[in-house]
Amino acid sequence: MKLFIETPVWLGDAIMASVAIKNIIEHFKGAQIILFGSFAAMEVYKEYEGVSRVIVDESKKSSNRWAWLYTMSKEVGKCDIALSFRRQWSTKFLLLCLSATQKMHYKRLSKESIHQVKRYNDFASHALHVNFPLGDLYLPFKAHSYERPTLGLNPGATYGSAKRWYPEEFAKVAIALHERYNIVIFGGPSEVDIAREIEELIRAQGIENVENIAGKTSIQSLCEHIGGLELFITNDSGPLHIAAAYKVKTIAIFGPTISTETHGWNNPYEKIIKLNLPCQPCMKRTCPLGHHACMKGIDATMILKEIQ
Known part of the structure; x- marks a missing residue:
């Protein structure tokens, strides 16, 4: 089993997606999981247990963004699942280029005002036909110890x-x-x-x-x-x-x-x-x-x- 997951771009959104992404990693334990996203997001996720590889999105630095995404998608190779927590045009193009049995990009499943963590987790649950639990945010780093409060x-x-x-x-x-x-x-x-x-x-x-x-x-x-x-x-x-x-x-x-x-x-x-x-x-x-x-x-x- 091989999964390709595109994370949100902003650091805050990447962390809010951690509940859903950790659920996916644990559900597909033992699978090859490739994460793709911004430098900030990949700095967080590269330390996650169960992540096989992270790829930093450098397409905007390239002289031809679309060619960069196409080349990267072909280098990734065949996947069973390609899932994105984004819905921009670049995501749709990337999913088009990727070779995957299942392809899914982020959708807002409710018009209600609900927390973004729940939105991301609901999307992952819906896309993968799993009822993922709504746990805590997760960061894999040990808190710093200060000398005084x-x-x-x-x-x-x-x-x-x-x-x-x-x-x-x-x-x-x-x-x-x-x-x-x-x-x-x-x-x-x-x-x-x-x-x-x-x-x-x-x-x-x-x-x-x-x-x-x-x-x-x-x-x-x-x-x-x-x-x-x-x-x-x-x-x-x-x-x-x-x-x-x-x-x-x-x-x-x-x-x-x-x-x-x-x-x-x-x-x-x-x-x-x-x-x-x-x-x-x-x-x-x-x-x-x-x-x-x-x-x-x-x-x-x-x-x-x-x-x-």
Whole structure:
């Protein structure tokens, strides 16, 4: 038995798909399982027990994306099952090129507002005619051990600026809590400036127990460091789902997105902060009304009250 599985692209979605993918791996135990997807997703899944091979999607870097996908599909060879958790045109083209007895791409099976983890698992169950259980998110990395209780701040959100709470508010929370916690600031390569702004605001108050690791972590190191936190304050982003996998105490700040669909799955220690304005959720990358009230209306006092 040989399976080819295309994962979601974004780190958060890849982690939300981990329930379904782990179910598939366990159901087809002993099969040759090839996973294909973004660099971030493959950095997570290459450590999964039962995965035979991972292939990083580098088609966008190629001068001819379609030729790259075609060549890769032929190199994979004959499969029994080719299943994708995506539904873009590139996925349809890839499935067309792959030689597989069964081919399936992601479909939303319900119009109801349900969590994305359940959507992915329901799709896998439906496609493979199996009733997969809805378990916890899974990451194969051991949580980092900090010297003392540590507060993590995650001010970034790759999808767009509308999902980002403000640096000065993150800093106010850290300043208020620095005696109780050491502080670590997280972020990807594109979020280094935001993280530096927060660090400078904190240090301007004479506070030294702060570390800025934005842009300095691998995917594995990011997961490990978030996994060892005592408390995590984050926007709706990939790191939110890392925290949920480790069941870290989390304050999740939601603005334009739908919290019922993308909050931290099965994390009993998560608190969601949102305003429920008439314009929410707009699901836009930037505020279409220009006021960003869904995030500007949330201040550090609200977060601190929730923590207390």
